Amino acid sequence: MRLLGLRTGAELLRVSGLAEYHTSYRVLAVLSDDKKNLIQNGPDLQDFISGDLTDKNTWSDYKGNLKRQKGERLRLPPWAKTEIPMGKNYNKLKNTLRSLNLHTVCEEARCPNIGECWGGGEYGTATATIMLMGDTCTRGCRFCSVKTAKKPPPLDPDEPYNTAKAIADWGLDYVVLTSVDRDDLPDGGAEHFARTVSLLKERNSKILIECLTPDFRGDKKAVETIVGSGLDVYAHNVETVPALQRQVRDPRANFQQSISILQHAKNVRPDIVTKTSIMLGLGETDEQVYDTMTALREAEVDCLTLGQYMQPTKRHLKVEEYVTPEKFKHWEKVGNELGFLYTASGPLVRSSYKAGEFFLKNLVEKRKSKAV
Numbered sequence: 001m002r003l004l005g006l007r008t009g010a011e012l013l014r015v016s017g018l019a020e021y022h023t024s025y026r027v028l029a030v031l032s033d034d035k036k037n038l039i040q041n042g043p044d045l046q047d048f049i050s051g052d053l054t055d056k057n058t059w060s061d062y063k064g065n066l067k068r069q070k071g072e073r074l075r076l077p078p079w080a081k082t083e084i085p086m087g088k089n090y091n092k093l094k095n096t097l098r099s100l101n102l103h104t105v106c107e108e109a110r111c112p113n114i115g116e117c118w119g120g121g122e123y124g125t126a127t128a129t130i131m132l133m134g135d136t137c138t139r140g141c142r143f144c145s146v147k148t149a150k151k152p153p154p155l156d157p158d159e160p161y162n163t164a165k166a167i168a169d170w171g172l173d174y175v176v177l178t179s180v181d182r183d184d185l186p187d188g189g190a191e192h193f194a195r196t197v198s199l200l201k202e203r204n205s206k207i208l209i210e211c212l213t214p215d216f217r218g219d220k221k222a223v224e225t226i227v228g229s230g231l232d233v234y235a236h237n238v239e240t241v242p243a244l245q246r247q248v249r250d251p252r253a254n255f256q257q258s259i260s261i262l263q264h265a266k267n268v269r270p271d272i273v274t275k276t277s278i279m280l281g282l283g284e285t286d287e288q289v290y291d292t293m294t295a296l297r298e299a300e301v302d303c304l305t306l307g308q309y310m311q312p313t314k315r316h317l318k319v320e321e322y323v324t325p326e327k328f329k330h331w332e333k334v335g336n337e338l339g340f341l342y343t344a345s346g347p348l349v350r351s352s353y354k355a356g357e358f359f360l361k362n363l364v365e366k367r368k369s370k371a372v
Contacts, residue, residue: 132192133182164199177193177212201229211226213226223264238277247317280306282320307348
């Protein structure tokens with residue numbers, strides 16, 4: 001002990017570290033071959049984060065609460081966990097966006113599928129949903145993590161050109177353009193939006209463009225501006241069932257206004273594909289979901305996505321229920337029975353969903369070939 005007392009702190013660390021190494025080595029040496037293999041080949045940190053464990057629970061085995069009790073915050077079930085975004089495509093897209101001062105809803109809204117879409121995913125093509133008109137919205141929906149302000153910074157006049165250039169350089173064949181709400185602008189930013197589409201089509205006439213637009217306060221002229229820009233899919237999200245609109249969305253938004261936007265886009269261009277999205281887990285009933293889906297079909301909406309609401313921060317609405325994968329499958333079946341051309345329904349499905357874009361690409365191309 002006296003000899004150890006003469007050692008420096010660094011030497012003690014080296015000695016203790018060496019002792020720890022030898023101790024670990026001795027423990028490992030006495031393990032059976034089966035246990036050694038389990039340690040070597042078992043789940044790593046990434047598996048734990050993503051929930052992708054060998055003995056992970058299925059939804060039917062999950063014992064946690066799925067419906068929120070008063071004062072409770074629900075734990076995230078295993079089927080709602082995703083991998084950390086990484087990979088060459090992911091880094092390339094992120095660097096390109098930063099260099100051109102562009103924003104994506106993937107980042108601003110904290111989308112759980114960012115790793116799949118930016119990294120290439122199942123279909124091999126990296127996809128990003130570009131968010132136009134800056135990163136600050138004039139509305140304050142209680143589910144959304146995008147920054148808000150009454151008077152956001154002025155529009156960047158170079159944004160349409162930079163966006164078109166970036167997307168053309170990526171070589172994508174399907175892209176989603178969306179935007180924040182800009183109630184501070186006379187046309188809600190419709191002309192800026194449309195110019196981006198036109199410039200992109202000039203650079204690549206074959207690219208298919210989906211526009212996920214605001215409601216433009218119900219301004220039909222703004223809708224006509226977007227529809228006339230050359231886009232292929234017109235999307236606008238109703239977000240939730242009519243009964244929860246006031247609770248979930250900004251007071252300036254409502255279900256009927258959103259429906260009228262989608263209907264007018266279809267009236268102006270009957271051949272255009274229309275699309276919307278609903279979040280589940282906000283306290284809606286099955287009857288309300290069914291009635292909402294029925295109303296959307298009556299408005300001739302072609303495509304529908306349903307996904308789990310995720311609370312982005314503690315300041316936002318709490319999750320009232322984690323909907324099971326089985327229930328999402330049920331709504332997909334209902335959507336098909338109601339006549340939607342495409343229904344994407346799952347816990348991690350979002351309005352700009354990669355698999356949906358793959359389907360819509362084929363759908364639009366088929367329609368174009370028939371029209372020729």
